[in-house]
Amino acid sequence: MSKMIRIFDTTLRDGEQAAGINLNVEEKLEIARQLAKLKVDVIEAGFAIVSRGDFSGVKTIAEQVKGPAICSLARAVPGDIERAWEAVRAAERPYIHTFIATSKIHMEHKLKKRPEQVVEMAVQAVKLARNLCPEVEFSAEDATRSDWDFLCRIFAEAIKAGATVVNVPDTVKYTVPEEFARLIKYLKENTPGIERVTLSVHCHNDLGMAVANSLAAVLNGANQVECTINGLGERAGNAALEEIVMGLRTRSEFFTADTAIRSEQLYRSSALVSALTGTYVQKNKAIVGENAFAHEAGIHQDGVLKNRLTYEIMTPESIGVPSSKLILGKHSGRHAFKERLQEMGYFLLDEELQKAYERFLEVADKKKEVSEMDLEALVRGELSQVEDFFSLDYFHVASGNKTIPTATVRVKTKDQVIQEASCGDGPVDAIYKAIERITGMQVTLKEYGIKAVTGGKDALGEVSVRVAKNGHTFSGRGVSTDIIEASARAYMNAVNKIARHQQATHS
Numbered sequence: 001m002s003k004m005i006r007i008f009d010t011t012l013r014d015g016e017q018a019a020g021i022n023l024n025v026e027e028k029l030e031i032a033r034q035l036a037k038l039k040v041d042v043i044e045a046g047f048a049i050v051s052r053g054d055f056s057g058v059k060t061i062a063e064q065v066k067g068p069a070i071c072s073l074a075r076a077v078p079g080d081i082e083r084a085w086e087a088v089r090a091a092e093r094p095y096i097h098t099f100i101a102t103s104k105i106h107m108e109h110k111l112k113k114r115p116e117q118v119v120e121m122a123v124q125a126v127k128l129a130r131n132l133c134p135e136v137e138f139s140a141e142d143a144t145r146s147d148w149d150f151l152c153r154i155f156a157e158a159i160k161a162g163a164t165v166v167n168v169p170d171t172v173k174y175t176v177p178e179e180f181a182r183l184i185k186y187l188k189e190n191t192p193g194i195e196r197v198t199l200s201v202h203c204h205n206d207l208g209m210a211v212a213n214s215l216a217a218v219l220n221g222a223n224q225v226e227c228t229i230n231g232l233g234e235r236a237g238n239a240a241l242e243e244i245v246m247g248l249r250t251r252s253e254f255f256t257a258d259t260a261i262r263s264e265q266l267y268r269s270s271a272l273v274s275a276l277t278g279t280y281v282q283k284n285k286a287i288v289g290e291n292a293f294a295h296e297a298g299i300h301q302d303g304v305l306k307n308r309l310t311y312e313i314m315t316p317e318s319i320g321v322p323s324s325k326l327i328l329g330k331h332s333g334r335h336a337f338k339e340r341l342q343e344m345g346y347f348l349l350d351e352e353l354q355k356a357y358e359r360f361l362e363v364a365d366k367k368k369e370v371s372e373m374d375l376e377a378l379v380r381g382e383l384s385q386v387e388d389f390f391s392l393d394y395f396h397v398a399s400g401n402k403t404i405p406t407a408t409v410r411v412k413t414k415d416q417v418i419q420e421a422s423c424g425d426g427p428v429d430a431i432y433k434a435i436e437r438i439t440g441m442q443v444t445l446k447e448y449g450i451k452a453v454t455g456g457k458d459a460l461g462e463v464s465v466r467v468a469k470n471g472h473t474f475s476g477r478g479v480s481t482d483i484i485e486a487s488a489r490a491y492m493n494a495v496n497k498i499a500r501h502q503q504a505t506h507s
């Protein structure tokens with residue numbers, strides 16, 4: 001019998017702390033919904049006390065996402081814990097995660113507290129949280145540099161005070177698997193009451209060992225792992241969720257452990273987080289990288305063709321990689337299109353379906369054959385534009401090495417059609433300036449990224465942008481066989497999100 005390891009996802013908290021990532025509430029909600037489909041056990045949705053944006057992110061997710069426990073981080077002080085509770089209380093399964101530093105250096109220099117005082121703060125914090133909330137996790141920050149017996153003591157006290165989970169973070173020691181395994185074993189053997197609670201680990205990847213450390217901990221009694229999609233996180237990031245999950249599943253006979261994760265949702269989760277955070281996944285990244293399942297070497301290819309298991313330890317289907325096989329053409333009807341999407345797990349409303357189908361026809365017209373990979377990108381790019389304030393009707397650009405790039409753009413709104421022209425530093429810049437004139441919306445382009453969805457000359461290009469307006473950032477995605485058009489669509493997508501946001505905050 002495999003023991004079940006809980007997956008605590010902190011993409012929206014620790015991952016989002018990563019430099020340059022600043023998701024808005026809608027984007028956080030979209031990711032949280034995908035995490036629920038993936039069947040993670042806990043979603044750490046943010047750090048409620050930090051800002052109004054963080055608070056409303058956690059609260060919105062708590063109100064709308066069902067299935068996983070919804071968690072907010074809180075320091076071990078009453079104000080933090082009360083704010084965290086306010087944010088998560090509406091959840092089906094509310095969860096508070098409180099922490100305090102336990103290493104000598106942190107206690108002396110950061111907290112300026114004696115060890116007894118730190119234990120007392122932890123106990124009070126856990127008691128307060130448990131009075132409010134059924135699930136409470138206590139973390140000993142910088143655990144790997146803390147005295148082991150002190151850790152046993154503070155965890156025992158936290159458990160007595162009502163903690164349901166105790167967590168061992170490798171905050172800055174950069175531990176290695178054998179050493180971390182010994183610590184987990186020691187805690188397991190010397191902490192009174194630890195058998196009654198969940199023992200969690202939280203590893204950072206500064207030396208590339210976050211996953212190895214987490215798995216070593218699992219072998220020695222940890223039953224929850226904190227991790228992020230694509231290993232996103234501060235500095236070199238956190239343990240990568242997809243690697244933990246597939247490591248355990250692929251080598252289940254060794255670990256005798258598994259998770260509740262629906263692995264067929266891994267690829268989609270990775271692609272969504274990558275698109276919304278603007279953080280591309282390296283090609284050779286384990287599990288979800290573009291080349292993870294590509295067998296280039298001839299001898300491997302030959303083996304795989306004869307029997308996939310010769311070199312493939314897991315299948316692309318098991319993590320839900322859409323196939324690059326051609327599946328639809330421009331003669332495919334609406335019904336076939338709908339069925340295909342449903343097979344891929346997309347159940348669209350009639351209106352969304354109609355829009356997606358129209359876009360598909362436009363693309364199929366240029367591309368002849370459309371693969372599942374293309375469809376996935378199309379749906380990912382188009383679905384976030386449900387309610388369009390502005391829709392791109394027509395554009396024309398003139399560009400060259402000796403001309404000034406100029407763009408003419410026509411945009412439809414609910415009751416009018418507006419046309420504008422502009423020049424720019426390049427064709428994309430010219431289009432963006434024309435759109436800015438039409439919508440009257442001045443934004444700052446923070447990031448622009450482009451990638452080819454599949455190979456070949458007629459490949460679809462997927463553009464993602466991040467723009468800033470009045471201190472908020474918004475992402476946009478666009479897909480087309482024409483990269484200028486994909487760029488325009490991505491920008492329009494972001495502008496529509498701003499319009500929706502303005503409407504929501506003004507009404």
Ligand SMILES: [Zn+2]
Binds near residue numbers: 014202204
């Ligand atoms: Zn962390």
